[in-house]
Amino acid sequence: MIESFFTPYESLPFHAQKVVVLAPHPDDEVLGCGGTLAQLSQQDDIQITVVILSQGEQQGPHPEARLEESRRAQAILGYSQLCAEALPDGAMATNTPLLEETITQYLAEYQPDLVFCPSIWEMHRDHRAVAEATLKVLSALSQASTAEAHLTQVAMYEVGRPLSCNRLVDITATLELKQSAIAQFQSQLAVQAYDRQVLGLNQFRSYTLPLNVMAAEAFHTVALPDIEAFLSQYHPDQVSEALYQANRRCHQLAQQSQATTAQLEALLHSRSWRWTSPLRTFLYKCRKVRKK
Known part of the structure; x- marks a missing residue:
């Protein structure tokens, strides 16, 4: 049926032995795939490593407090x-070599057969940067003659923007665990209702699944040999570069506008403007007389 071209009509859980989850900030690992991580944690002989790439210092409080929230969520989900890590929050896109090097080190150390990362459709610049770097690193591995056979697939998750999914995972059984894990991020819930928003997204993702499915997490999975073709189809680096350039131009225009406004304000409050006010009034009245 044509509907299944757009989204899956069945839930397909993950099975793996070694999992690496790449999260740009403390909480992304739970918001994006917390229910799935709780499921995977219940499997026998599985190793799950969650890597928090920045300490989220741009959205306080103290970085250690945010990491402690992730540790409490870890205890609940069971991985x-x-x-x-301490990559610069909000500036990962401008530190691509360090980001790629960090990801490469973790993949080499833990040799996962399943890698979770944000999707290339995310709106946050750090999320997009991590997605692009992960795909680039895995693409290089897939093309190398010594490419590790254990790196089988990457699963991109959604946080700030729905992705084009090709896999749904029923998280009904672990939904309460995910809710409890999200509740640990009080520093972030004070800023935005991520619990309500993400759980609403998870509920919506059950739209094409059976009636007894209360919530699901959506992913776009790509097998290691297919990553290069995926990149050539979607060109995420080009899209992000266009977004970054547009964002820079907006900032430049905003700065120019502020400078112009400041100059105008200075003129209107200047002594010369006040002194010439009677002359401007006189000229204005002269023009009105001439028009008559």
Whole structure:
């Protein structure tokens, strides 16, 4: 049926032995795939490593407090390991070599057969940067003659923007665990109702699934040999570059507008403007007389 071209009509859980989850900020790992991580944690002989790439310092409070929230969520969801890096929050796109090097190191160390990362359709610049870097690193591995056979697929998750999904995972059984894990991020819930928004998205994702499915998480999965073709089809780096350039231009125009406004304000409050006010009034009245 044509509907299944747009979204899956069945839930397909993940099965893996070694999993690496790449999260740009503390909380992305839970918002994007917390229910799925809780499911995977219940499997025997599985190793799950969550890598928090920045400490989220741009959206306080103290970075250690945000990481502590992720540690409490980890205890609830039950996965084995959480690692924290200190890449610059909000500026990962301008630190691409360091980002790619960090991702490469974790993939080499843990040799996962399943990698979770944000999607290329995310609106946050750090989310997009992590997605692009992950795909680029995996693409290089797939093309290398010594490419590791254990790197089988990448699963992109959604946080700030719905993705084009090709896999749905029923998280009805772990929904309460995900809700409890999200509740640990009080510093972020004070800023935005991420719990209500993300869980609303998860409920919507059950639209094409059976009636007994209360919530689902959506992913776009790509097998290792198909990553290069995926990149050539969607060109995420070109799209992001266009977005970055447009964003820079908007900032430049805003700065120019502020400068012009400041100059106008200075003129209107200047002594010369006040002194010449009677002359301007006189000239204005002269023009009105001439028109008559």
